[in-house]
Amino acid sequence: MTTETAKPRSNRRSFLKVATLAGAGAIAMPQVSRAQxxxxxxxxxxxxxxIFHEFAGDFAKRVNDMSGGRLKLDVLAAGAVVPAFQMQDAVAAGILDGGHGxxxxxxxxNKAFSLFGTPPSLGWDATSFLGWMNHGGGYELYNELVGQTLKLNLVGFLSGPMPCQPLGWFKKELKTPDDFKGLKYxxxxxxxxLMKEMGAAVTILAGGEIVPALERGVIDGAEFNNPSSDSILGFQDVAKVYMLQSYHQAAESFELIFNKTKFDALAxxxxxxxxxxxxAASSDMIWxxxxxxSKDLDMLRSKGVNVVPTPEVILKAQLVAWDKVLDKLSAENAFFKKVVESQKAWVKRTVAYERVNTPSRELAFTHFFKA
Structure with missing residues (x-):
């Protein structure tokens, strides 16, 4: 073999070696997003x-961490840009890019909006409600309401199943449905x-306004959400009766909204x-x-708060009131009726399964923790 014929082979081997190394390097390199x-x-x-603001931060941290800094949510508290009840309008207008509420x-x-926040107590909980949202047609109805009926420039995600909310804080214990008549709540x-149907005079206030109103006697009783939020707001300083269990808000979750124009422009x-x-934040929130x-409820008890269950006679009266509210609003609003019927179909099937499949938690808890 001559030198002339040997050289091309050597060159070919060198080329293949370099190409192989280059290919291996290309495979080993991480895939870096080119998103803006x-x-x-x-x-x-x-x-x-x-703690609700903390939950908002927990969601934002997941976004920030997973995006590697290419999408960052700068979390602000209520009032930083707009008051709490103006947050949705601000997001739709692009004054804010997103929000947690x-x-x-x-x-x-549209009263149907509340069916995606405080739906009727049909025998389900908030985890079952989120199941309906994701697998029972809830998101299709939510998007119809937001995008077609109200034509809001928003994209929304429901997240975070809330435990059943207490009936609320009162100066004295409520014992019968008649105690709601004329109650400023x-x-x-x-x-x-629901509470109007039971005879209460209802006032709608943002979280930070509730305790001052209760202290001044502007209202006689109030609910916000849970022992942690309630204690931070200072309810225990102005009322000592804390009534747990209620059918007024037994299946609520949070809503995460974003300006649709800006969301659609994302990679x-x-x-x-x-x-x-x-x-992911939904699971972590309930944990x-x-x-x-539970810790903060024990703390409230240690500070002299009288924690009592809502009497069954009041719970039954709430369910009767739900019947009347749902019938009235369904007759007035065809979309409202469509959502309620979808929710009932989901609950009738899925909760029926849970009831026959799951043994009594009460029986097991009582066995191990008799006190």
Whole structure:
């Protein structure tokens, strides 16, 4: 073999070696997103110290961490840019890029909105409600309401199943449905219609306004949400009767909203990060809530708060009131009726399964913790 014929082979081997190494290097290199870096103003409807604002921050941290800084949510408390009840309008207008709140706050635009925030107590809980949202047609109805009926420039995700909310704080214990007649009471969403049906004079107030109103006697009783939020707001300083268990808000979750124009302009992986961060934060929220709410309820008891269950006679009266509210609003609003019928179909099937499948928690708890 001559030198001339040997050289091309050597060159070919060298070329193949370099090409192989280059290919290996290309495979080993991380796939870096080319999406544009954006920072969004994300305001909650909660005071800074409220655990709900902490939940908003927990969601934002997941977005920020998963996006590697290419999409950053800058979390602001209620009032930082607009008051709590103006957050939705500000997001739709692009004054804010996103926000954390509850659908019940927007029920003044259409009472069906509250069906996605404080739905009727059909025998389900908030986890079952979120199941309906994701697998029972809830999101299709939510998007119809937001995008077609109200034509709001918004994209929304529901996240964070709330435990059943207490009946509320009172100066004296309520024992019968008649105690609601003329009672000046704070709540929001469809719970306002429910309590009006029971005879209460309902006032709708943002979280930070409730305790001062209760202290001054502007209202006689109020609910907000849970032992952690309630204690931060200072309810225990102005009332000592804390009544747990109620059918007024037994299946609520949070709502995460974004300006639709800006959301649609995101890269596909950024949209996916927001969606899956909402789902991840949803699980973490209920885990954290069970831990913190139980501890803070014990703390309230230690400070002299009288924690009592709502009497069954009041619970039954609430269910009768729900019948009347749902019949009335369904007759007035065809879309409202369509949502309620969808929710009832989901509950009838899924809760029926849970009832035959799941043994009594009460029986097991009593066995191990008799006290």
């Amino acid at each position: 870096t954006v920072t969004w103003k994300f305001q909650s409807t909660w005071p800074t110290k409220d 509850v659908c019940a706050y927007w029920y003044g635009k 704070r709540t929001v969403g469809l719970a306002a219609d 596909s992986e950024q949209k996916a990060i927001i969606k899956y961060a909402a789902e 954290k809530a069970l831990d913190r709410y």
